[in-house]
Amino acid sequence: MARNAGFCFGVRRAVETAEKSAPAVTLGPIIHNPQVVESLEAIGVTSMNSPMQVPAGARVVIRSHGIGRAEQEALEAKGCEIIDATCPFVNRIHEMARRASEDGVPLIVIGEAEHPEVQGILGWTEGPAWAVMCEADIDALPPMERARVVAQTTMVEGRFRELCARLAERIGQLEVSATICTATRDRQQEVVDIAAKADVMLIIGGRQSSNSRKLYRLASDICRRTYFIETAAELDGIPIAPSDTIGITAGASTPDCIIKEVVARMNDIEKKVTPEENQELEVMSEEAIDKTIVQIRPGQIITGKVEMITDDEVCVNIGYKSDGIVKKSELSSTDVKEGDEIEVEVVKVNDGEGNVLLSQKNIINRKAWEEICAKEEAGEFVEGVGKEAVKGGLLADVEGIRTFIPASQLSLRYVEKIDEFVGQPMTLKIIEIDKAKKRIVSASSPPARPS
Ligand code: SF4
Structure with missing residues (x-):
């Protein structure tokens, strides 16, 4: 089972946008999958072929393929509400x-x-x-x-x-x-690897899906018994022996439910089971698929591959069913490019839009916090920089962690202008640490002199 099978980041985003925008119109089917298009129609998302067909003032969702300037202007001229789900x-x-x-x-x-x-x-x-x-x-x-x-x-x-x-x-x-797109590149590389090991290759995808057709071509060059199927029903005509090794992948517009159904139907065909037994196997197939999907939890540190960089975020493939997003403000360095492997921490498994929220800064902060705690236990000094004068003292930064220095612990003399310490490097002795609330109180040691 390919790790990169089914909806890619751009398609998932477009389908979810269409679902949330119902009732709406899409210019062309939202994805090349008739089953998904039918289910969207059922909730009032209909597909039209050109801006001419779109009623004035309609809400129009732009699919991941995007549209040209002329179509956009034609929709604007009709007073349409444009919801842009073009893939970044x-x-x-x-x-x-x-x-x-x-x-x-x-x-x-x-x-x-x-x-x-x-x-x-x-x-x-x-x-x-x-x-x-x-x-x-x-x-x-x-x-x-x-x-x-x-x-x-x-x-x-x-x-x-x-x-x-x-x-x-x-x-x-x-x-x-x-x-x-790197999602496409990874998917194509994976199909080549799997086809080399398989006796039978199944490519699941809509017949109109360009990326699914390309997967089929790549696999059939390597594995003679490669089949392109749109739904599980098409498995009936395919000769599969119980001893065959079967490779499965799916195009970027194939929903998970069809992939699961295909795995379940293969069990049915191979084992010639009763409907009751089949139900049980379906559950097992779902479990088998779920096992191929990495399990994640908040706080977990994982390594992922940078798939895409936009103006405000970085999309990371973490091997999970949804892509991970790191906001640029959460990167430890902006020196990152597509294809890089980066270490990230899971902040939220679902950010409300179906993506996994990730952070790199959390990892750095956590490591810095652990080092500060170790130094405090060992009675060692830490190095900090004055950041902000506040009521009663100064906030200083120690490796990205804030510490409060009471005015009385800042200098031997009375300090009239605490902000004179802002920007000044200082050696600090931690005098109090609240691990639960992540609060640190320090003293300047030796007492600092204002710059
Ligand atoms: S460009 Fe890549 S991520 Fe975007 S919709 Fe196409 S295949 Fe999916």
Whole structure:
């Protein structure tokens, strides 16, 4: 069972946004999965093909693929309420497309020209722009000296590199941004690894789902018995022997319930069980799936991989069913890039929007607190810096932890202006520590002199 199977960060966010926004309209189905689209229709979220069909003043949820400038302006002109669930990965490419126009540089998108994501990207350029998907498309491009290249987020990385190499043969100055989403990259790498071990590969996904189709192509190159299924019902026609090793993955738009159903139906087929026994197996299958999902709790320290960086947060894959979010203010260093492995602490398993809230600063604070406690027990001094004059004393910072220094413990002389100690480094002796309330009272040692 692939670790990265089912909804990705962008799709989960779009589906949840649509659910919360009902009744609403989406431009095109919110994801390429007919079952999810049907369940959204049942709560009043309907899909329309173009802004022309959208009633004036309607609430419109933009799916993770995003839309072009012309569609956005058409909706605004109709007075629609636009709820933007464009995946931040895709938004970043829109920004690159806009900048290419501003800089007067032609844009080339490596991806499927008809795919809504590619259409949306092209829709943010005003200058020359093309979508290419194969060598023949590249050979048909007009001559140009310079171009910027981006990728549809679900491109297979190896193919993207091949096409970039072909472009480089024709265009002297090529600026390439490999905008393949890391969630896609990890999923594609995993399907290759699993297909190499499996006798039968099952790829679960909507037939219209581009990323699921690519998973199918990657797996079928390695495992001859690879099947692309949309629902568990399609398993009936697939020959599976009890001794077969079965690999399973699912596209980014496949809901968990369909994945669970597939695992349960396979048990049913293999073991030819009665409906009662099947029910029991279904529960077991759910447990098997749940076991593949990392369990987490608040306070736990885990290592995750940075998937995406936006203006205010960093999205981290922690191997859990939902992605983790670290607010930029909670990073110990802003020197972090996509693909980095970072240590984070779980603050909340669900932040109210289905994401896991993480912090790096908590880990640093905790380590600093443990060191301060150890020094206090050993009777050692700590080093701090005066931060803020407050009533009755000074607040100082010791390795990111605040400590209060009463005015009487600050200097041997009467201190008239406590704020003269702000910014001054000082050696401190901890005189009181409340571990439960995390409060520290210290004395300057030797008594400090105001700067
Ligand atoms: S596959 Fe990547 S780019 Fe596409 S919606 Fe999911 S997270 Fe966003």
